[in-house]
Amino acid sequence: MNKAKLESQKDLEDIFTALNRQIYSYVFLRTGYSKEIAEDLTQEVFLRVWEKRKGFNSKRGNIKTWVYRIARNLVIDEYRKKKDILNLNNYEGEGRGIEEETMINEMQSYVLKKLTKLTDSEQELISLYYIEELEVKEVAEIVNKSYDATKMAINRALHKLKDLCNE
Secondary structure (H helix, E strand, C coil), rough: CCCCCCHHHHHHHHHHHHHHHHHHHHHHCCCCCCCHHHHHHHHHEEEEEHHCHHHHHCCCCHHHHHHHHHHEEEECCCCHCCCCCCCCHHHHCCCCHHHCCCHHHHHHHHHHHHHHHCCHHHHHHHHHHHHHHHHHHHHHHHHHHHHHHHHHHHHHHHHHHHHHHHC
């Protein structure tokens, strides 16, 4: 996504088309797998993008990381409002029948359960880098840390997750 401006409704539509699924996925994971909350917050993200479009500065970052930062801030605000609803440790899986489970789904479920044992910031780093497939530079912009600190934090979180999975 290489948009450097957000001036028209067409620009917003292009950004929405390019990022809607990614932002929804990020919010869904960060809100404890709540479809309703994720849908509401994703909609709010793009409303805020439009409302704050004049505050976007392409010299300070790209649109993608700016949109993710808005999503991150909304998730944090929602978490503060409803701590008990958004506790990621409440994940209990999808409830599929044994016949429907494949080895891949079992492994994904296992890793997601282990992921909930990480701190919120570690979960966020893993989510942004490995699930959303953002670059370290983009993750650093979103979490407002240096490139090196972010890269080190991602590696530490991954090693911690691996240790949890190998228990």
